[in-house]
Amino acid sequence: GAVVSQHPSRVICKSGTSVKIECRSLDFQATTMFWYRQFPKQSLMLMATSNEGSKATYEQGVEKDKFLINHASLTLSTLTVTSAHPEDSSFYICSAREYTGSGANVLTFGAGSRLTVL
Amino acid sequence: EDQVTQSPEALRLQEGESSSLNCSYTVSGLRGLFWYRQDPGKGPEFLFTLYSAGEEKEKERLKATLTKKESFLHITAPKPEDSATYLCAVLSNSNSGYALNFGKGTSLLVTP
Numbered sequence: 003g004a005v006v007s008q009h010p011s012r013v014i015c016k017s018g019t020s021v022k023i024e025c026r027s028l029d030f031q032a033t034t035m036f037w038y039r040q041f042p043k044q045s046l047m048l049m050a051t052s053n054e055g056s057k058a059t060y061e062q063g064v065e066k067d068k069f070l071i072n073h074a075s076l077t078l079s080t081l082t083v084t085s086a087h088p089e090d091s092s093f094y095i096c097s098a099r100e101y102t103g104s105g106a107n108v109l110t111f112g113a114g115s116r117l118t119v120l
Numbered sequence: 121e122d123q124v125t126q127s128p129e130a131l132r133l134q135e136g137e138s139s140s141l142n143c144s145y146t147v148s149g150l151r152g153l154f155w156y157r158q159d160p161g162k163g164p165e166f167l168f169t170l171y172s173a174g175e176e177k178e179k180e181r182l183k184a185t186l187t188k189k190e191s192f193l194h195i196t197a198p199k200p201e202d203s204a205t206y207l208c209a210v211l212s213n214s215n216s217g218y219a220l221n222f223g224k225g226t227s228l229l230v231t232p
Contacts, residue, residue, distance in 0.1 A: 008163070034216075036220075038169065044224060045223055048214060048219045051219065052215075061215055065126075109154075114162060
């Protein structure tokens with residue numbers, strides 16, 4: 003089945019620094035990837051949709067200048083949290099859509115990246 | 121606005137004790153209802169997609185059903201390894217088209 007790899011799985015950084023998280027589709031091409039954020043005991047909240055070769059589309063309330071998304075190839079999207087602050091500490095999860103032969107499509111999720119900002 | 125509400129928030133079962141998890145939804149035109157399993161510190165793992173009322177899908181001890189207002193995830197004779205958070209989601213409008221809109225999940229604990 004489809005596999006989405008996310009790296010790093012855990013990262014701790016100082017306040018004010020930037021952190022980059024990578025999301026790769028390992029055995030399929032993904033023109034669209036999604037970035038979610040999950041706070042403890044909360045649901046996954048969509049942050050933005052990453053489109054290969056074009057600008058990402060951000061959801062309401064998500065600062066595009068703070069959460070930089072780059073989808074430079076059909077298998078790689080990156081999320082950079084710029085000037086991170088403690089309130090950005092969260093679990094960031096990416097997902098990619100694989101189109102099956104039946105026409106259905108399934109979102110496959112990465113294992114997530116736990117960001118802790120000190 | 122589309123909404124997904126899951127209940128209960130947490131459920132504790134003894135091994136072998138069957139039960140059901142509920143997912144109530146309001147959506148303007150269902151384009152798919154999804155069930156995922158999420159283990160602590162991991163990303164969600166796909167279980168099922170249901171598209172129309174009356175549809176049912178099964179996988180091992182899990183069976184998902186769908187009505188016009190809700191979906192149930194039935195767990196038959198659960199085992200400790202079924203312990204996880206089960207997430208329900210619907211496809212909703214987003215700024216980029218459609219995206220998964222998740223409920224808060226049901227945290228299931230199965231004890232030996």
